[in-house]
Amino acid sequence: MPPKGHPLSWFTNRGSGGGDIMLRSAYVLILTIGLIVILGHGAYAVKAPDGNESSICLQCHSKEGVFMEFMNKETISVFIDPSGFKMSVHGFMECAECHRNYSIDDHPKKEYRSKGQYRLRSSHICRRCHDDEKICEKPIHSALLDQEKDGSSPICSDCHSAHSVMPVTGGKIFMSEKKYCFSCHAYDIRMTYRSGETSSIKVSHETLRSSVHGMLGCSDCHFGFSSEDHPRRNFKSRRDYLIASSDSCRRCHFDKYSKTLESIHHSVLQQGDMTAPSCTDCHGSHGIQRMHDDRVSIPRRCADCHGEIYEVYAKSVHGDALINENNKDVPVCIDCHKAHDIVNPLTMEWHEMIPQICSECHADRSVVEKYGLSVNVVKSYLSDFHGVTLNFYKKQREELDKPARPIAVCTDCHGTHNIMSTRDVGIVKSNLITQCQKCHANITENFPDAWLSHYEPSLASAPLVFVVNGFFKIFIPILVIGLVLQILLHIWRYSSNR
Amino acid sequence: MSKNDNNILPKVRRFSKYRIAEHWVHVVMFVMLIVTGLSQTYYYLELSQWFVLKLGGIDRVRMVHRATGVGFSVLLIVHIFAAVTGLLTRKWGPDMLISIKDFKDAAHNIRFYFGLETRPARCGRYTYKQKFEYWAIFLGVIFMASSGYLLMYPIRATAYLPGEVIPMAKALHSNEAIVMILIISIWHIYNAVFSPEVFPIDRSIFTGYISRRRMIREHPMELEKEDAVGENNEEGMISEKVIRGV
Numbered sequence: 001m002p003p004k005g006h007p008l009s010w011f012t013n014r015g016s017g018g019g020d021i022m023l024r025s026a027y028v029l030i031l032t033i034g035l036i037v038i039l040g041h042g043a044y045a046v047k048a049p050d051g052n053e054s055s056i057c058l059q060c061h062s063k064e065g066v067f068m069e070f071m072n073k074e075t076i077s078v079f080i081d082p083s084g085f086k087m088s089v090h091g092f093m094e095c096a097e098c099h100r101n102y103s104i105d106d107h108p109k110k111e112y113r114s115k116g117q118y119r120l121r122s123s124h125i126c127r128r129c130h131d132d133e134k135i136c137e138k139p140i141h142s143a144l145l146d147q148e149k150d151g152s153s154p155i156c157s158d159c160h161s162a163h164s165v166m167p168v169t170g171g172k173i174f175m176s177e178k179k180y181c182f183s184c185h186a187y188d189i190r191m192t193y194r195s196g197e198t199s200s201i202k203v204s205h206e207t208l209r210s211s212v213h214g215m216l217g218c219s220d221c222h223f224g225f226s227s228e229d230h231p232r233r234n235f236k237s238r239r240d241y242l243i244a245s246s247d248s249c250r251r252c253h254f255d256k257y258s259k260t261l262e263s264i265h266h267s268v269l270q271q272g273d274m275t276a277p278s279c280t281d282c283h284g285s286h287g288i289q290r291m292h293d294d295r296v297s298i299p300r301r302c303a304d305c306h307g308e309i310y311e312v313y314a315k316s317v318h319g320d321a322l323i324n325e326n327n328k329d330v331p332v333c334i335d336c337h338k339a340h341d342i343v344n345p346l347t348m349e350w351h352e353m354i355p356q357i358c359s360e361c362h363a364d365r366s367v368v369e370k371y372g373l374s375v376n377v378v379k380s381y382l383s384d385f386h387g388v389t390l391n392f393y394k395k396q397r398e399e400l401d402k403p404a405r406p407i408a409v410c411t412d413c414h415g416t417h418n419i420m421s422t423r424d425v426g427i428v429k430s431n432l433i434t435q436c437q438k439c440h441a442n443i444t445e446n447f448p449d450a451w452l453s454h455y456e457p458s459l460a461s462a463p464l465v466f467v468v469n470g471f472f473k474i475f476i477p478i479l480v481i482g483l484v485l486q487i488l489l490h491i492w493r494y495s496s497n498r
Numbered sequence: 499m500s501k502n503d504n505n506i507l508p509k510v511r512r513f514s515k516y517r518i519a520e521h522w523v524h525v526v527m528f529v530m531l532i533v534t535g536l537s538q539t540y541y542y543l544e545l546s547q548w549f550v551l552k553l554g555g556i557d558r559v560r561m562v563h564r565a566t567g568v569g570f571s572v573l574l575i576v577h578i579f580a581a582v583t584g585l586l587t588r589k590w591g592p593d594m595l596i597s598i599k600d601f602k603d604a605a606h607n608i609r610f611y612f613g614l615e616t617r618p619a620r621c622g623r624y625t626y627k628q629k630f631e632y633w634a635i636f637l638g639v640i641f642m643a644s645s646g647y648l649l650m651y652p653i654r655a656t657a658y659l660p661g662e663v664i665p666m667a668k669a670l671h672s673n674e675a676i677v678m679i680l681i682i683s684i685w686h687i688y689n690a691v692f693s694p695e696v697f698p699i700d701r702s703i704f705t706g707y708i709s710r711r712r713m714i715r716e717h718p719m720e721l722e723k724e725d726a727v728g729e730n731n732e733e734g735m736i737s738e739k740v741i742r743g744v
Binding site for chain 1: 541547551555608610611612652653656657659660661662663664665666669670673676677680681685688693694695
């Protein structure tokens with residue numbers, strides 16, 4: 001018997017009377033129905049313990065290593081990360097809400113031609129809810145939809161993963177900006193210009209990481225772009241785009257940028273020649289490397305446009321040493337022409353600068369001495385007729401605005417890009433007469449000898465000059481001493497005679 | 499001192515107007531050559547560059563230098579022509595030629611300076627100092643002119659001569675210029691300006707006259723000769739007579 005006060009005691013106490021059988025029957029009935037309801041419910045709970053069909057699906061789909069095969073024998077993993085799905089914006093939804101034909105009872109087998117076709121079909125699922133008008137609010141989407149009209153359908157899951165879809169704003173928390181950008185830019189998607197030209201927007205992650213800008217984020221250079229904003233750009237041509245892209249560099253490398261404003265490349269560009277190089281043409285874009293480390297590559301970059309000059313340079317004493325010996329002392333293009341403020345080398349200003357340019361190395365003992373070259377070459381030029389005239393012309397042009405005539409400088413005798421070694425004196429001498437003739441008509445073969453070839457006059461190289469100089473070196477002091485002594489004696493005699 | 503002397507003692511005519519003019523032209527040209535020449539030799543000095551730019555550029559400086567040089571060499575030719583003509587027509591004697599006596603005079607004067615002689619050497623119309631200076635400058639001008647023309651026409655020169663003569667000419671031209679500048683600035687300026695005998699300045703080349711007192715002291719032999727001729731000459735000036743007509 002149940003104790004008094006127990007809920008069942010009511011039945012027990014009443015059960016002692018005549019109407020007891022009725023009550024007992026009702027009790028059993030209720031108990032039975034209750035049991036059925038409870039057991040029935042219990043049976044359902046075994047089938048779906050937390051109350052949704054997704055769990056049923058995940059019983060299989062959370063296992064890795066299950067693949068689905070397409071008609072073209074491509075395969076795709078059917079694995080779905082349950083926590084990723086739960087965390088996603090669609091975490092509250094049931095599988096069948098997207099995968100409509102599937103239910104606990106029905107798992108139809110569908111045949112797709114290829115993975116591509118499958119992914120494309122899957123995109124249609126998204127767009128059942130996300131209608132075109134809605135998704136067009138993001139500029140990147142409208143560009144993709146434009147592409148769709150041209151026949152290349154965008155696939156949502158290329159950028160937004162299929163089951164771990166995150167809101168874009170929330171996405172930043174979970175993935176770096178770079179990863180976000182690479183969700184599209186790792187693929188060979190093409191960008192179309194007004195001219196109809198297209199170019200790939202693919203960026204190699206490896207290349208970017210190994211570049212000098214590996215630590216920067218995409219939007220550090222591509223300003224205006226972020227995981228929230230992807231403005232639609234409208235360039236006439238690929239070339240226009242590349243030139244405009246150089247503006248990105250300006251924000252950090254302003255010193256270099258302002259130098260380029262003085263360059264011939266910039267002025268050619270200003271004149272409308274779009275083939276003029278901009279930053280990326282020489283430096284590259286995503287794979288920018290430090291240039292000092294690989295001097296051999298520098299002339300090669302210039303050779304992209306100035307190929308003929310490179311050919312000549314490669315055969316010169318400088319180019320040969322660079323390319324064949326990897327000599328660090330020889331000049332490359334940018335050592336003479338400068339890298340960013342490259343000026344027109346046909347101007348008088350440039351012509352006048354040449355001895356100074358050559359002297360950067362040829363007057364530096366630490367550079368030329370190991371090759372047995374004299375450091376006096378520049379000095380001997382500057383103190384001779386041509387050098388003196390050149391310097392005066394330079395001053396006159398600067399201070400009196402006088403037009404100057406071109407005066408022979410280093411390159412007029414030695415050549416520019418084709419500079420040869422002077423060790424073979426015969427070649428230099430025979431070249432010299434033709435070089436002299438450029439300015440001095442009617443010269444004979446004696447004329448070039450008037451130039452002492454940078455040598456200090458010696459008894460062997462220039463005996464006449466040596467003797468004359470030597471004579472006066474002795475004669476002048478004797479003369480001065482003799483005259484002064486005479487004067488002193490004269491004054492002395494005169495004063496002691498008074 | 500000399501002013502008073504001039505007042506007391508009669509003056510003697512020493513230089514004709516031709517020589518006075520010749521000296522002036524030489525002075526002007528010499529200074530022009532020095533200034534335009536040195537600014538080329540010492541091109542690296544601030545002063546040279548300032549001067550070259552002030553004159554309107556190196557081309558103009560060179561042009562002025564060459565034109566003056568040509569002028570100077572013309573004067574040299576005229577000078578030689580006049581001297582030879584004068585000698586041939588016996589308008590003057592070979593007073594400027596150096597003789598043994600000049601070396602003896604020099605040695606004598608050095609002994610005199612050391613107190614080994616009681617009086618200085620007795621000189622003629624030109625003292626040995628003047629003669630040596632004259633010939634140093636005369637030869638100098640010949641060197642300067644010839645090397646100058648080589649430098650002015652290097653292409654024509656090397657048609658006949660080896661190329662090396664051009665740098666040699668340059669060495670000679672600049673070195674000889676220094677020698678001439680030293681002779682003029684030390685020797686000539688001392689003897690004609692600062693020497694106690696003429697201080698503050700020997701004006702005979704500007705006025706044409708020299709005091710009798712200085713003639714006695716510096717050119718006693720010439721004075722004796724002049725006086726000997728001068729007995730028949732009212733003015734007592736041999737030089738005027740000799741030079742007339744040149």
